[in-house]
Amino acid sequence: MNILFFFFLFLLSTSGDNIQVKDAWIRPADTGMNSALYFKIVNESDKADTLYKVTLEDAGMVMIHESYKKGDMMAMRMVDDIVIKPHSTFELKPGGFHIMLMMLKKDLKKDDEKEFELYFKSGKKIKEKALIKDIF
Amino acid sequence: MYNKYEKHHKYKKADASFPCFILISLISISIFSLLPGCGKSFSKDEKIKSSFILVNQDSSSVTFPDNFSNKVIVMGFIYTNCPDICPLTVHHMQQIQEKLKKEGRNDVDFVALSFDPDRDKPYVLKKYADVREIDLSNFEFLTGNKTEIDSLLKIMNVYAFPGDTTKGPNGESFYYMTHTDRITLIDKNGNIREDYSGSHVDINILLEDIKSLI
Numbered sequence: 001m002n003i004l005f006f007f008f009l010f011l012l013s014t015s016g017d018n019i020q021v022k023d024a025w026i027r028p029a030d031t032g033m034n035s036a037l038y039f040k041i042v043n044e045s046d047k048a049d050t051l052y053k054v055t056l057e058d059a060g061m062v063m064i065h066e067s068y069k070k071g072d073m074m075a076m077r078m079v080d081d082i083v084i085k086p087h088s089t090f091e092l093k094p095g096g097f098h099i100m101l102m103m104l105k106k107d108l109k110k111d112d113e114k115e116f117e118l119y120f121k122s123g124k125k126i127k128e129k130a131l132i133k134d135i136f
Numbered sequence: 137m138y139n140k141y142e143k144h145h146k147y148k149k150a151d152a153s154f155p156c157f158i159l160i161s162l163i164s165i166s167i168f169s170l171l172p173g174c175g176k177s178f179s180k181d182e183k184i185k186s187s188f189i190l191v192n193q194d195s196s197s198v199t200f201p202d203n204f205s206n207k208v209i210v211m212g213f214i215y216t217n218c219p220d221i222c223p224l225t226v227h228h229m230q231q232i233q234e235k236l237k238k239e240g241r242n243d244v245d246f247v248a249l250s251f252d253p254d255r256d257k258p259y260v261l262k263k264y265a266d267v268r269e270i271d272l273s274n275f276e277f278l279t280g281n282k283t284e285i286d287s288l289l290k291i292m293n294v295y296a297f298p299g300d301t302t303k304g305p306n307g308e309s310f311y312y313m314t315h316t317d318r319i320t321l322i323d324k325n326g327n328i329r330e331d332y333s334g335s336h337v338d339i340n341i342l343l344e345d346i347k348s349l350i
Contacts (some may be wrong), residue, residue: 027223030263036219061304063204067220073301074221074335075314083287098220107267120258135270 019084020043023120024130026101029056029108036065037099037116037130040091043084052081053119060103067095076100081121176348178329184322188288190249190280193261197290198278200247200288201326208246208349212334213294215252216264220319223268225319225334230270232339232346237271243324243350246275251289251296252313253279262346292328294318323349 022040029035037056045050054062064079082097084090092098099116101108108114110132118126188200199211212229214222229246236244250256261277279285289296299314319337321330329349332342 016349024233027219028267029219033218033260033264034219036223061302063302065220070314070317073295073314074317076218076312077300078302092218094224100219101304102310109267110269134223134230 007014019049019120019124019126020027020044021128022123023125024116024128026108026114026130027105028057028110028134029101029109030133031058031104035059035101035104035108036094038092039128039130040080040089041084042089043086047110048083048087049120049124050081050083050121051118052121054099054116056099056101056112056114056116058104058106058108060105063100063102064097065100066097066104108136114131152347174215176345178321178345180328180330181220184291184326184328186287187239187286187289188280189283190278190284190288191258193258193265193272193277195258198276200278201322204245204247204322205326206324207243208324208346209245209247210346211247211249211292211320211322212317213289213292213296213316214248214250214321214334215250215296215315216256216260217252217310218313221315221317221335224336226268226270228319228337229336230268230334230337232271232343233271236341236346241347242274244274244346248275248277249281249285249288250277251285251294251315252284253285262322292318292320293331319348321345 010058020042020081024037026038027035041051054064064082065076066079067074067076082090100125112132113129114132115127117125156207160291184201187202190200192198210229210232212225214225226248229248233246245249250261256279258279265272265277273318294316296313297314298311301309303309317334319332319334319342321342323329330345
């Protein structure tokens with residue numbers, strides 16, 4: 001009985017581990033300027049989770065942003081968070097949702113890698129590396 | 137009355153004229169298609185009548201479009217603080233530049249005009265180009281006096297104005313621009329011929345259009 005109880009607890013504790021970050025990349029940019037970080041979040045769990053914060057050491061400020069069309073014009077706005085539904089993939093990609101990296105402290109040069117951290121409302125934190133590249 | 141020979145001769149003459157007609161037609165089509173702009177209908181043919189004094193990434197004075205005469209111009213509209221849309225425009229222009237270079241085509245110039253001249257000074261544009269490893273041999277980033285740029289944007293039917301603002305950690309304020317997403321194709325005579333979405337252009341279509349103007 002005790003074994004079953006601990007097995008159940010184990011399943012509960014691992015249910016939030018099924019979120020993965022894939023294909024992360026950043027656009028090149030120079031010191032003082034802005035760039036954008038893109039990636040896919042794969043949620044294989046049965047619960048939705050919410051990305052609410054991203055950090056990257058070489059950026060003075062990091063925000064979740066969305067590019068959108070306003071008539072024939074393109075505009076950009078800040079969003080508070082991104083909800084990743086159960087058993088779904090959310091893609092941050094050019095022309096849509098992206099992580100805005102502002103006030104860069106260093107040049108982001110092609111072929112370098114930068115580490116970043118994602119914070120989810122479930123309490124989960126994910127550290128990942130992004131390749132700096134122009135190709136998408 | 138035709139004799140047998142005449143009949144035969146007449147038949148032979150008619151037979152010979154048909155391939156001749158095909159040949160002449162093919163030659164005419166070939167010559168016609170080699171003429172700039174022929175074989176492709178563009179949505180615009182608007183002459184840029186004024187000249188605009190601007191500066192490039194090296195702080196050299198550039199008169200637009202006069203300094204690009206006898207060249208097809210691929211012109212993108214950007215601001216360097218744009219993290220998402222404008223880099224797509226520049227990247228598309230860079231891809232087209234590389235493809236044309238590989239094909240040995242030299243009579244096309246690339247121009248990225250900033251609609252945020254208050255922040256996009258020449259040295260900012262230079263760094264923007266350097267970090268993206270852009271070949272500046274036939275690619276210029278242009279900025280300049282705001283009044284001059286606004287006049288040029290009006291002619292090009294491009295709109296840009298400050299949109300959302302964000303406060304930095306020390307209270308400093310940053311603005312983003314709401315803007316037209318555009319690449320424009322200009323022919324060798326300074327006529328605007330076609331507009332494309334800068335961020336979503338099909339570069340193969342744009343390449344074909346450029347080649348029809350070379």
